[in-house]
Amino acid sequence: MKFALLTTNLAGGGAEKALAKIASGLSARGHEVDFIVCEDAGKYAPPAGCGFHALATRAGHGWLGKRRLAWRLKRHLASRPHDLLVSTLPFADEVAALAGVLRHICRIANTLSAEITRLPGAKAQRRTARYRGLYGSRRLVAVSQGVAADLHTSFGIDADGMRVIANPFDFGAIRTLAAEPCPARPAGPYILHVGRFAAQKRHDLLLDAFAALDLPHTLVLLTPPDAKLAALIAQRNLAHRVLVADFQANPYPWMAGADLLVLCSDHEGLPNVLIEALACGTRVVSTDCPSGPREILGSELARWLVPCNDADALAAALRNALAAPKPAQDVVAAALAPYAVERALDAWEALARESF
Numbered sequence: 001m002k003f004a005l006l007t008t009n010l011a012g013g014g015a016e017k018a019l020a021k022i023a024s025g026l027s028a029r030g031h032e033v034d035f036i037v038c039e040d041a042g043k044y045a046p047p048a049g050c051g052f053h054a055l056a057t058r059a060g061h062g063w064l065g066k067r068r069l070a071w072r073l074k075r076h077l078a079s080r081p082h083d084l085l086v087s088t089l090p091f092a093d094e095v096a097a098l099a100g101v102l103r104h105i106c107r108i109a110n111t112l113s114a115e116i117t118r119l120p121g122a123k124a125q126r127r128t129a130r131y132r133g134l135y136g137s138r139r140l141v142a143v144s145q146g147v148a149a150d151l152h153t154s155f156g157i158d159a160d161g162m163r164v165i166a167n168p169f170d171f172g173a174i175r176t177l178a179a180e181p182c183p184a185r186p187a188g189p190y191i192l193h194v195g196r197f198a199a200q201k202r203h204d205l206l207l208d209a210f211a212a213l214d215l216p217h218t219l220v221l222l223t224p225p226d227a228k229l230a231a232l233i234a235q236r237n238l239a240h241r242v243l244v245a246d247f248q249a250n251p252y253p254w255m256a257g258a259d260l261l262v263l264c265s266d267h268e269g270l271p272n273v274l275i276e277a278l279a280c281g282t283r284v285v286s287t288d289c290p291s292g293p294r295e296i297l298g299s300e301l302a303r304w305l306v307p308c309n310d311a312d313a314l315a316a317a318l319r320n321a322l323a324a325p326k327p328a329q330d331v332v333a334a335a336l337a338p339y340a341v342e343r344a345l346d347a348w349e350a351l352a353r354e355s356f
Contacts (some may be wrong), residue, residue: 146291
């Protein structure tokens with residue numbers, strides 16, 4: 001079969017990373033995969049075994065820019081018939097919609113209503129209307145049950161038109177990569193956070209919780225250096241206890257070496273880092289944010305979920321998790337089972353065979 005996969009760029013976010021894994025997994029199964037980005041920018045390498053095409057060196061994100069990209073996408077796909085086009089992230093979804101491409105599915109990777117709650121009133125209303133118009137009559141795949149429920153309850157989208165296909169994870173490959181040398185890691189114990197510096201990720205909350213703890217650990221942040229982040233660290237007098245270690249194309253040795261990985265977001269779709277850390281044998285603590293963490297951790301590991309925006313609860317969970325024994329292997333295996341790469345790829349193949 002022939003697949004076309006479209007995203008905004010390869011800037012390093014979880015949605016882009018997951019789409020690249022889908023692409024390389026489908027290619028490894030013998031399918032023809034055309035991986036397309038709206039702009040040739042980012043930190044990830046194009047997925048192995050796939051065709052790669054950038055619609056622009058740098059994309060304009062306004063009204064005209066989207067339509068130029070849509071025209072280029074339509075022209076590109078005209079000579080490359082596909083069984084399924086999968087787009088992810090609203091910008092890429094909109095470009096594909098404007099192109100009028102057939103057999104198109106939007107893959108929704110985040111809890112969109114949580115994003116909208118951060119916006120002022122008029123802008124929130126416009127964004128809600130935009131998402132209803134974009135997704136209301138389209139075939140959708142949500143990355144988690146929580147994302148699917150949010151699309152239905154917050155935007156009135158018919159649940160019958162949605163599928164849930166989780167991100168794919170090759171646990172053997174993750175463990176192999178985790179064993180690679182990583183001389184830049186701290187020599188002493190550390191707590192790890194992986195995620196870009198953005199309001200959603202709540203580095204401020206994490207720093208408040210960490211400042212309240214008297215631990216021998218360094219807090220390692222895998223995100224590019226940023227002046228605003230440095231200011232948050234300095235305001236809490238944590239410069240000697242926090243390491244901003246930049247984006248890492250292979251974060252798994254960092255995960256494997258950490259005593260604990262923490263996710264403290266206000267919202268997610270299906271946070272890859274929780275699954276990847278568990279696969280590396282690392283404890284996790286997470287906010288119980290919409291959506292994904294509760295689905296991943298289930299009943300056995302749900303004790304390590306804390307309310308959003310509660311630095312005291314987060315600090316207590318970090319302290320308690322570090323003192324607790326690691327979860328039993330069978331508990332971790334049960335939590336990881338729904339996210340095996342084979343399940344996701346089987347689902348994408350089945351979707352490509354359906355009539356639209």
